[in-house]
Amino acid sequence: MRKTTIEDWLTDLASELPAPGGGAAAGVNAAMGAALVSMVCNLTIGKPKFAEHETVMREALAEAERLRLEALQLAEDDAEAFSGVVAAYKLPKSSDEEKAARTAAIQAGLVEAAAVPLAVAKVAAQVIRLSGRVLEGSNPNVLSDVAVAASAAKSALESAALNVDINLVSIKDPAERERLASSLNEALQSKVQAEAIMQAVAKRIRA
Amino acid sequence: MRKTTIEDWLTDLASELPAPGGGAAAGVNAAMGAALVSMVCNLTIGKPKFAEHETVMREALAEAERLRLEALQLAEDDAEAFSGVVAAYKLPKSSDEEKAARTAAIQAGLVEAAAVPLAVAKVAAQVIRLSGRVLEGSNPNVLSDVAVAASAAKSALESAALNVDINLVSIKDPAERERLASSLNEALQSKVQAEAIMQAVAKRIRA
Numbered sequence: 001m002r003k004t005t006i007e008d009w010l011t012d013l014a015s016e017l018p019a020p021g022g023g024a025a026a027g028v029n030a031a032m033g034a035a036l037v038s039m040v041c042n043l044t045i046g047k048p049k050f051a052e053h054e055t056v057m058r059e060a061l062a063e064a065e066r067l068r069l070e071a072l073q074l075a076e077d078d079a080e081a082f083s084g085v086v087a088a089y090k091l092p093k094s095s096d097e098e099k100a101a102r103t104a105a106i107q108a109g110l111v112e113a114a115a116v117p118l119a120v121a122k123v124a125a126q127v128i129r130l131s132g133r134v135l136e137g138s139n140p141n142v143l144s145d146v147a148v149a150a151s152a153a154k155s156a157l158e159s160a161a162l163n164v165d166i167n168l169v170s171i172k173d174p175a176e177r178e179r180l181a182s183s184l185n186e187a188l189q190s191k192v193q194a195e196a197i198m199q200a201v202a203k204r205i206r207a
Numbered sequence: 208m209r210k211t212t213i214e215d216w217l218t219d220l221a222s223e224l225p226a227p228g229g230g231a232a233a234g235v236n237a238a239m240g241a242a243l244v245s246m247v248c249n250l251t252i253g254k255p256k257f258a259e260h261e262t263v264m265r266e267a268l269a270e271a272e273r274l275r276l277e278a279l280q281l282a283e284d285d286a287e288a289f290s291g292v293v294a295a296y297k298l299p300k301s302s303d304e305e306k307a308a309r310t311a312a313i314q315a316g317l318v319e320a321a322a323v324p325l326a327v328a329k330v331a332a333q334v335i336r337l338s339g340r341v342l343e344g345s346n347p348n349v350l351s352d353v354a355v356a357a358s359a360a361k362s363a364l365e366s367a368a369l370n371v372d373i374n375l376v377s378i379k380d381p382a383e384r385e386r387l388a389s390s391l392n393e394a395l396q397s398k399v400q401a402e403a404i405m406q407a408v409a410k411r412i413r414a
Contacts, residue, residue, distance in 0.1 A: 006216055007209035010238055010275060014245035021246060022355030025239045029359060031217055032232045038221035039228060068217060144373055148229030148366040152236065155362035158405060159355040165412050166351055198365060205372050 001076045019079035026120050026159035027075025033127040033153035034068035036145045037061075037134060044139040053137025060134050067123055067130070071156070074120045081116040084109035085167075110167045114180050117163035120156060122183075125190035127153035131197050140204075147201035154194035161188055208283045226286035233327050233366035234282025240334040240360035241275035243352045244268075244341060251346040260344025267341050274330055274337070278363070281327045288323040291316035292374075317374045321387050324370035327363060329390075332397035334360035338404050347411075354408035361401035368395055 001009065001020065013020050041061035044050045050057070088105035092098045131150040138146050164184050171177050208216065208227065220227050248268035251257045257264070295312035299305045338357040345353050371391050378384050 002214035003212050005210050005212055006235070007279065009213055010242045010279065013239065013242035014249070014272070014275060016246070016249035018250075021349070022243060022352040025243060025355055025359060028213070028239065029236065029362070032220065032235065035217045035220035036229060036232060039223070042221070042223035043225075065221070068221060072214065072217065142228070144369045145229040147369055148232055151362045151366050152232060155236070155358045159358050162351045162354055162405075162409060162412065165409065169413060198369075202369060202372065205369065206376060 001079075002072055018082075020075075021078075022159055023078035023081065023117055023120070023163050024075045026117065026124070026156045026163065027071050027078055029152045029159065030071035030120055030124040030127055030156035031068050031075065033124065033131070033149045033151075033156060034064045034071055036149035036152065037064040037127065037130050038068065040134050040138050040142045040145050040149070043142050044134075044137065047139065050137060050139060056133060056137055060130055063126075063130055067127055071120065071123050071127075074116055074123065077116050078120075081113045082109075084112050106170075107172060110171050111173075111176055111180075114164050114167035114171070117160040117167075118180060118183060118187075120160035121164065121187040124153045124157035124160060125187040128157070128190040128194045128197070132193055135197060135200065143201055143204060147198050150194040150197040154191055157187060157191060157194075208286075209279055225289075227282075228285075229366055230285035230288065230324055230327070230370050231282045233324065233331070233363045233370065234278050234285055236359045236366065237327055237331040237334055237363035238275050238278035238282065240331065240338070240356040240358075240363065241271045241278055243356035243359065244271040244334065244337050245275065247341050247345050247349045247352050247356070250349050251341075251344065254346065257344060257346060263340060263344055267337055270333075270337055274334055278327065278330050278334075281323055281330065284323050285327075288320045289316075291319050314379060317378050318380075318383055318387075321371050321374035321378070324367040324374075325387060325390060325394075327367035328371065328394040331360045331364035331367060332394040335364070335397040335401045335404070339400055342404060342407065350408055350411060354405050357401040357404040361398055364394060364398060364401075 038061055041057045045057045085106060088109040091102040091105055093102050128150055131146050135146050161184055168177060168180055245268055248264045252264045292313060295316045298309040298312055300309050335357055338353050342353050368391055375384060375387055
């Protein structure tokens, strides 16, 4: 997917193929958010005017670069995420033993399928926190890009959360459900910060 | 830009180059939203089970295809949007006549520069309305993609709005300011619908 042109990837997204779909779009959105944080850092680092923020910006840049690659990898992984569930549904179910094995395989597949969007949600939450860290020291010329980074990451977060939920509702093990739900809720806390960043930037632009 | 690979475009976005930046990211987000509406339509059309929604889905598909191409074109145009302002700032300002001509050119450039993000905001608002139109009749297997489409378009809308505002605050003609602000506010009304779509889908997934 990473070697596909933007035009072709959007055409694939629009097509009747099941993948790429909303899961991959969420991953790309998290990657765009991370890339914009990198840009903000790159346009702030090395300028004497912003020297006091140099350390924060250098650290943020390293993390943003890592998160962009991770998000892009997750966008690629998304196409495979559900394949285990699909394969499990095709298992034989003639005997009680077969039925039990099939149910167990479906359940294991659902837990695996939830792992990719959960990872996207976590990366997106990290991008939001990183946008918050660069907000104060950002070169004012790219302040709006800090807000766009937070907005793209917020969309990635809420989109990934839906894809976790889709799998979550079919998982029967209460412990597994609880583990996934609590991990997702933790990531979702960052939505409030994304809104706050958007509002702070809008206020500074209009000031 | 459309012929760039996703990986390379994200690297350009992350770089210290002024373009692509948040404006282009907003355009890509609107295009992702439109592409997902197309996917939803493509996976609903032609299935006897959803025959009663066939007409709506066919109309929505045609509009989503058009909006995707328009959003991608706007993402490309964004790099050029600010070039008129940059050129105007470089005009000579030795005499009063030169100063007046330079100010007029800067003002004209700002109005032009606001036009691209305003167009992105309008396209994003249309993608949100289109997500709302396909919500009821969507193949339930791709219901989450309707919500991801609305979320991506909402991010495009709020990001583009910031980029309109950046130019708006420097425009001196009250009539021009009013025209841009009122046009932007109309598009921003669709944010509420995007939230409602996200919530409706989340509720149906958990039901």
